[in-house]
Amino acid sequence: MDESIYLDEARDPLIIAEGWLKDGKDVAIATVVETWGSAPRPVGSHLVIDAEGNFHGSVSGGCVEGAVVTEAMDVIGSGKARMLEFGVADETAWQVGLSCGGRIKVYVERLG
Amino acid sequence: MDPYILKTLNEERRARRAAVLVTDLGDGRDRIVREGDHVASDLGAAIANAFRTGNSRSVEAEGRTFFLNAHLPRPRLVVIGAVHISQALAPMARIAGYPVEIIDPRTAFATPERFPDVALHAEWPEDVLKRAPLDSYTALAAVTHDPKIDDFALKAALDARCFYVGALGSRKTHAKRIERLLALGAGADQIARIHAPIGLNIGAASPAEIAVAVLAQAIHAFRSRGKAKGAVA
Numbered sequence: 429m430d431e432s433i434y435l436d437e438a439r440d441p442l443i444i445a446e447g448w449l450k451d452g453k454d455v456a457i458a459t460v461v462e463t464w465g466s467a468p469r470p471v472g473s474h475l476v477i478d479a480e481g482n483f484h485g486s487v488s489g490g491c492v493e494g495a496v497v498t499e500a501m502d503v504i505g506s507g508k509a510r511m512l513e514f515g516v517a518d519e520t521a522w523q524v525g526l527s528c529g530g531r532i533k534v535y536v537e538r539l540g
Numbered sequence: 541m542d543p544y545i546l547k548t549l550n551e552e553r554r555a556r557r558a559a560v561l562v563t564d565l566g567d568g569r570d571r572i573v574r575e576g577d578h579v580a581s582d583l584g585a586a587i588a589n590a591f592r593t594g595n596s597r598s599v600e601a602e603g604r605t606f607f608l609n610a611h612l613p614r615p616r617l618v619v620i621g622a623v624h625i626s627q628a629l630a631p632m633a634r635i636a637g638y639p640v641e642i643i644d645p646r647t648a649f650a651t652p653e654r655f656p657d658v659a660l661h662a663e664w665p666e667d668v669l670k671r672a673p674l675d676s677y678t679a680l681a682a683v684t685h686d687p688k689i690d691d692f693a694l695k696a697a698l699d700a701r702c703f704y705v706g707a708l709g710s711r712k713t714h715a716k717r718i719e720r721l722l723a724l725g726a727g728a729d730q731i732a733r734i735h736a737p738i739g740l741n742i743g744a745a746s747p748a749e750i751a752v753a754v755l756a757q758a759i760h761a762f763r764s765r766g767k768a769k770g771a772v773a
Contacts, residue, residue, distance in 0.1 A: 433616045433639050435553055446550050449543055457541055461565070461598050461607045472609045510567045524714030535607065537568055540543045 469491030621684035
C-alpha cells in the first residue's frame with residue numbers, strides 16, 4: 429500500500445515528463461480515458477514516453493505498453509494525437525490484448 | 541498537452557491542491573480547473589462531480605468530448621493525542637486508505653512501542669504543523685482532552701479548512717472549548733464545523749468503538765464534500 433501523502437517524484441509519470449522536457453527531450457503522454465469491464469489500471473492513469481522509447485508509468489499493468497510506446501513514437505514525430513483501443517474482443521485492430529478480458533481506450537498526445 | 545499546463549498541474553499536485561485537467565479530445569486543447577473555479581453549464585457540473593468523487597472520465601458537453609482527469613490530493617488523518625483511541629484509529633484508518641499521523645508532546649504517550657508502523661511526532665502540534673501544514677484534504681481529530689495540546693491544532697484545522705474537524709469531550713467540555721476558540725479568534729461559523737462530541741452516534745463504548753465512530757464520521761465528511769449541507773451529519 430502506498431502510504432505517502434506527497435508525490436513520489438522519482439516515479440510519478442507527469443513529474444518525469446516535465447523533467448524530460450526540461451532536458452530537451454521530445455515527450456508523449458498516454459492517458460487511459462475509458463475502460464470497460466475489468467481493466468488493470470483506472471481511468472486517468474498515465475504512461476509517458478520519450479523519442480528513444482524510454483517510458484515510465486502504466487496504462488495496463490504491462491499488457492499493451494509495448495504497442496502504446498510504438499504509437500507514441502509516431503505521435504512524437506507527427507505531433508498528431510491518437511486514440512488507441514485495446515481489448516480481447518478487438519483482434520483485428522491490434523495484435524496485443526488485455527488478458528483480463530477488459531477493454532481500454534488510451535489517448536496519446538505529444539507534450540508541446 | 542501544453543508544457544505550461546503540465547508544469548502548472550504538477551505545481552498544484554506538489555502543493556496538495558486539487559485540480560482537474562480538462563482535455564478536448566477533438567482538438568487536443570487542455571486547461572486546468574482549480575477547486576472553486578466557476579465553469580458554466582454541463583461541463584461545469586461534470587467537473588464539480590470530478591472534484592467530489594475523484595473519478596476521472598470522458599464527458600460529452602457542448603457537442604464535444606472532453607476528458608476530465610481529476611487530480612485530488614490523497615486524504616489523510618492527523619490525530620492530536622497518542623491515546624488509547626488513537627491506537628485503534630491508526631490501523632483502521634490506514635486500512636480504509638487514509639494515512640495517519642499522530643502528534644502528542646507527551647513522550648510517555650507517544651512511544652513507538654504503543655504505535656508501531658505509524659508516523660508519530662512526540663512534539664507540540666505548533667511545531668509539527670509548521671513543518672507539515674494542514675490542508676483541505678486533511679482530517680483532524682483532537683482526542684487528548686487537554687486544551688494546551690488540542691486547542692492550537694483545532695484552530696489551525698479550522699483555518700486550513702480541513703475536510704473534517706472532530707474534538708473529543710462532552711457537550712459541557714465543548715462549551716468551554718468554544719469560549720477558548722472564540723478567544724483565539726475563531727469565528728462562530730468555523731466553530732460550527734467542529735464535530736463534538738466526536739464520532740457518529742453509534743453508541744460507541746470502548747476506545748476501539750469510538751475509533752470506528754470517528755473514522756466513519758471522517759469518511760462521511762470526505763465523501764459529502766461539495767454536497768448540500770443537509771447531507772453532512
